[in-house]
Amino acid sequence: MLAFILRRLAQSIVVMLVVALISFMLFRYVGDPIANLVGQESRISDIEELRQRLGLNDPFYVQFARFIANAVQGEFGISYRLQQPVTELIVSRLPATIELAFASAMIALVFGVVLGVFTALRPKTFATGVIMTLSLVGVSLPTFLIGIGLIYIFAVELQWLPSFGRGQVTDLGWWRTGLLSESGRRSLILPAITLSLFQLTLIMRLVRAEMLEVLRQDYIRFARARGLSKRAINFGHALKNTMVPVITITGLQLGSVIAFSIVTETVFQWPGVGSLFINSVQVVDVPVMAAYLMFIAFVFVVINLIVDILYYAVDPRLRVHGIGAGK
Amino acid sequence: MRKLLLTASVIALGAVVTPASAETVRWARASDALTLDPHSQNQGVTHNFNHHIYETLLNRDVEGNLIPRLATEWYIKADDPTVWVFKLREGVKFHGGQDFTAEDVVFSLNRARSDKSNMRQLHADVADVIAVDDLTVEVKMSGPSPLYPNNITNTFIMDKGWSEEHDVVEVQDFGAGEDNYAVRNANGTGPYVLQSRQPDDRSVLAWFDGHWDEKPAVTEIIYLPIKEAATRVAALLSGEVDIVQDVPVQDIERLSSTAGVKVETGPENRIIYFGYKFGDAPLKSSNVTDKNPFNDAKVREAIELAVDREAIKRVVMRGQSVPAGVATPPFVNGWTPELDAFPAPDVAKAKALLAEAGYPDGFTVTLDTPNDRYVNDEAISQAIVGMLGQIGIKVTLASRPIAQHSPIILNSDTDFYLLGWGVPTFDSAYIFNDLVHTKDGKYGAYNVGLYSNPELDAKIQSLGTEVDLDKRNATIGEIWKVVKEDRVLLPIHNQVLAYAMKDNINLAVHPENQPLLNTVTYGE
Numbered sequence: 013m014l015a016f017i018l019r020r021l022a023q024s025i026v027v028m029l030v031v032a033l034i035s036f037m038l039f040r041y042v043g044d045p046i047a048n049l050v051g052q053e054s055r056i057s058d059i060e061e062l063r064q065r066l067g068l069n070d071p072f073y074v075q076f077a078r079f080i081a082n083a084v085q086g087e088f089g090i091s092y093r094l095q096q097p098v099t100e101l102i103v104s105r106l107p108a109t110i111e112l113a114f115a116s117a118m119i120a121l122v123f124g125v126v127l128g129v130f131t132a133l134r135p136k137t138f139a140t141g142v143i144m145t146l147s148l149v150g151v152s153l154p155t156f157l158i159g160i161g162l163i164y165i166f167a168v169e170l171q172w173l174p175s176f177g178r179g180q181v182t183d184l185g186w187w188r189t190g191l192l193s194e195s196g197r198r199s200l201i202l203p204a205i206t207l208s209l210f211q212l213t214l215i216m217r218l219v220r221a222e223m224l225e226v227l228r229q230d231y232i233r234f235a236r237a238r239g240l241s242k243r244a245i246n247f248g249h250a251l252k253n254t255m256v257p258v259i260t261i262t263g264l265q266l267g268s269v270i271a272f273s274i275v276t277e278t279v280f281q282w283p284g285v286g287s288l289f290i291n292s293v294q295v296v297d298v299p300v301m302a303a304y305l306m307f308i309a310f311v312f313v314v315i316n317l318i319v320d321i322l323y324y325a326v327d328p329r330l331r332v333h334g335i336g337a338g339k
Numbered sequence: 340m341r342k343l344l345l346t347a348s349v350i351a352l353g354a355v356v357t358p359a360s361a362e363t364v365r366w367a368r369a370s371d372a373l374t375l376d377p378h379s380q381n382q383g384v385t386h387n388f389n390h391h392i393y394e395t396l397l398n399r400d401v402e403g404n405l406i407p408r409l410a411t412e413w414y415i416k417a418d419d420p421t422v423w424v425f426k427l428r429e430g431v432k433f434h435g436g437q438d439f440t441a442e443d444v445v446f447s448l449n450r451a452r453s454d455k456s457n458m459r460q461l462h463a464d465v466a467d468v469i470a471v472d473d474l475t476v477e478v479k480m481s482g483p484s485p486l487y488p489n490n491i492t493n494t495f496i497m498d499k500g501w502s503e504e505h506d507v508v509e510v511q512d513f514g515a516g517e518d519n520y521a522v523r524n525a526n527g528t529g530p531y532v533l534q535s536r537q538p539d540d541r542s543v544l545a546w547f548d549g550h551w552d553e554k555p556a557v558t559e560i561i562y563l564p565i566k567e568a569a570t571r572v573a574a575l576l577s578g579e580v581d582i583v584q585d586v587p588v589q590d591i592e593r594l595s596s597t598a599g600v601k602v603e604t605g606p607e608n609r610i611i612y613f614g615y616k617f618g619d620a621p622l623k624s625s626n627v628t629d630k631n632p633f634n635d636a637k638v639r640e641a642i643e644l645a646v647d648r649e650a651i652k653r654v655v656m657r658g659q660s661v662p663a664g665v666a667t668p669p670f671v672n673g674w675t676p677e678l679d680a681f682p683a684p685d686v687a688k689a690k691a692l693l694a695e696a697g698y699p700d701g702f703t704v705t706l707d708t709p710n711d712r713y714v715n716d717e718a719i720s721q722a723i724v725g726m727l728g729q730i731g732i733k734v735t736l737a738s739r740p741i742a743q744h745s746p747i748i749l750n751s752d753t754d755f756y757l758l759g760w761g762v763p764t765f766d767s768a769y770i771f772n773d774l775v776h777t778k779d780g781k782y783g784a785y786n787v788g789l790y791s792n793p794e795l796d797a798k799i800q801s802l803g804t805e806v807d808l809d810k811r812n813a814t815i816g817e818i819w820k821v822v823k824e825d826r827v828l829l830p831i832h833n834q835v836l837a838y839a840m841k842d843n844i845n846l847a848v849h850p851e852n853q854p855l856l857n858t859v860t861y862g863e
């Protein structure tokens with residue numbers, strides 16, 4: 013077990029190094045950070061001097077090596093744009109993104125499962141047709157449009173919910189939460205729905221397909237033959253057996269929800285790491301971009317590691333294979 | 340009945356707790372200030388925010404005139420044309436309670452012209468700053484500098500003692516990974532005190548009751564950067580913000596017709612223009628490989644005749660621009676209506692001129708344009724592609740974000756480009772120095788087309804030290820005449836700024852896009 017984890021950790025470090033390397037190769041094509049750092053009064057000699065000072069004249073592999081050397085010591089530099097330490101910026105933005113990601117994952121899970129079960133149990137009703145059609149819309153409409161649409165309906169026209177920001181946040185010292193105030197909770201609703209819509213339809217379709225599959229199984233027929241109540245069959249037996257793949261997918265998707273909340277955060281001016289990244293890309297804030305990409309790689313690596321460990325613990329066949337490979 | 344009474348008393352209570360004299364304004368912009376350190380970045384949004392916390396010696400009003408702020412008087416010393424004297428306002432306090440004195444001004448000007456400051460170019464001609472007494476400062480220039488006061492409208496004054504106490508005497512060197520107290524904390528003399536700040540999210544400012552000026556109508560400002568234009572406009576429509584400073588042109592009309600909302604528009608001090616490569620060397624992006632078509636005056640005239648500025652205003656800018664015939668905004672010293680006149684488009688004549696120049700079938704060229712810097716920048720360039728296509732010049736459009744466009748501009752690595760130019764000194768010399776003078780040392784940094792005219796260069800240099808203003812203005816006129824005749828640049832229009840706000844708020848558009856919210860008034 014320990015050897016397995018260590019091996020996976022070693023692989024993870026390689027993954028993160030590769031991510032960093034590719035990022036640095038690409039940064040040169042994003043543009044020139046200096047353009048956004050100096051006013052139009054600056055002389056070319058000043059610009060050259062600043063470029064030298066920031067080490068932007070070095071070839072990318074030198075910049076990369078310097079970045080890795082600093083990153084190993086936990087030092088990610090200072091943001092060019094906001095002039096604050098990058099680690100601090102990301103840590104201060106993280107709570108917003110995590111709250112949003114978990115809220116939308118919860119919405120996706122609850123509604124996805126409920127609607128999935130409903131459409132599986134009543135496959136031929138009108139309501140199912142409507143839900144299935146709407147789910148297609150949910151998958152195919154860009155997040156940006158959904159967000160703007162929700163803002164116009166619920167914030168501008170009906171004026172029920174705020175259109176942007178996080179509302180009133182409470183500072184717990186190490187975590188700024190919006191969940192403790194009413195305006196904070198209200199602010200969470202629209203972005204969380206927007207972000208969850210894609211996952212929701214995914215989970216719903218998955219549950220429905222699995223459920224339809226399971227309902228055809230012999231043990232369900234036997235359960236029916238035994239005269240068990242519908243509720244016991246549908247929820248106690250059928251749903252239970254569909255949940256294994258659903259939980260796996262939801263877990264894995266949590267990583268992408270955190271990573272791809274960029275668009276939703278931008279539309280709703282949600283002050284999380286995604287909007288920090290977008291603002292940084294626009295002005296080529298290399299230290300923030302590099303640290304963010306490393307962070308996202310880290311999130312994926314950790315989630316995958318946990319999933320692997322869980323599989324390892326749950327599935328005895330993997331263990332046999334692991335010992336065999338370890339020989 | 341009882342319920343009714345209760346409702347009435349609640350209403351009465353509401354009226355009591357919100358007196359008209361204490362108003363909070365929620366102010367939304369597209370982006371946040373980058374830093375609170377007043378000398379670290381030379382950037383409009385940052386200056387605009389900091390103007391509320393810090394103050395400058397002089398400022399610009401909404402007409403573009405210089406007005407006193409921390410300095411009450413300023414003049415050239417009688418017996419020495421190289422010295423500017425500033426008389427300071429009495430009884431001014433910093434937010435921390437410190438007295439404002441000449442020492443603070445000396446300290447701040449020196450900090451602003453130090454190596455790591457991005458404001459240093461504006462103070463490049465300063466040789467020394469001396470505190471004569473508590474309320475008089477003399478700035479010694481390296482030569483006569485009649486326009487130095489124009490350069491200091493964004494140079495903020497910090498407290499010397501506070502800066503020393505918090506170790507921020509030097510501007511932050513973020514390249515070296517240094518953190519700096521002044522980036523996140525401020526101690527100015529301005530009308531508002533910083534209460535809290537989360538970058539990219541919200542900042543709260545409250546009125547400073549020790550401020551030297553009258554109490555403003557707005558006593559609290561909540562500053563909300565909202566990056567997405569549609570969200571920003573929605574926030575105003577839903578009543579969650581009171582003022583939106585960056586209104587997209589396509590929303591102006593709709594907002595103006597919305598009840599409860601009004602839009603103020605006014606010209607910005609920024610000219611949008613096209614430039615092209617001069618010199619004999621062939622263009623790198625053209626099918627004409629033995630010479631440079633742009634170097635031919637007839638070709639430049641043909642291009643100007645092909646461009647329909649009014650159509651760009653109408654179609655691309657939806658009426659929100661001021662077409663221009665000269666590469667300077669009307670606010671700037673040296674602008675005249677005669678210079679600003681431009682010819683009506685004449686495609687037939689343009690074609691004839693091209694044929695005369697030896698290009699009856701036109702030629703090809705690549706146009707480099709930014710797509711996220713100026714209002715509808717890419718769309719303007721697309722319009723030009725179509726207009727030049729009518730006379731046979733086939734233009735390929737290369738559109739990039741400003742972060743990629745800037746290096747091309749600074750390295751003169753383009754044949755044909757779009758750029759905008761703001762004129763913070765409100766004087767033509769600022770334009771000539773960077774756009775017209777031969778690219779050489781401290782001159783011509785943005786002379787992307789490498790235009791070179793030694794006669795003009797000499798005149799331009801003379802402007803820097805000429806103290807006789809009439810003579811100086813005559814020279815400016817002569818230079819503009821040549822620049823216009825030579826078609827050194829192809830001016831298109833001046834940008835128009837639009838602020839949208841609740842209709843009981845009065846806030847005029849500031850030509851530098853730096854409105855001060857302590858000037859807001861309420862009522863019809």
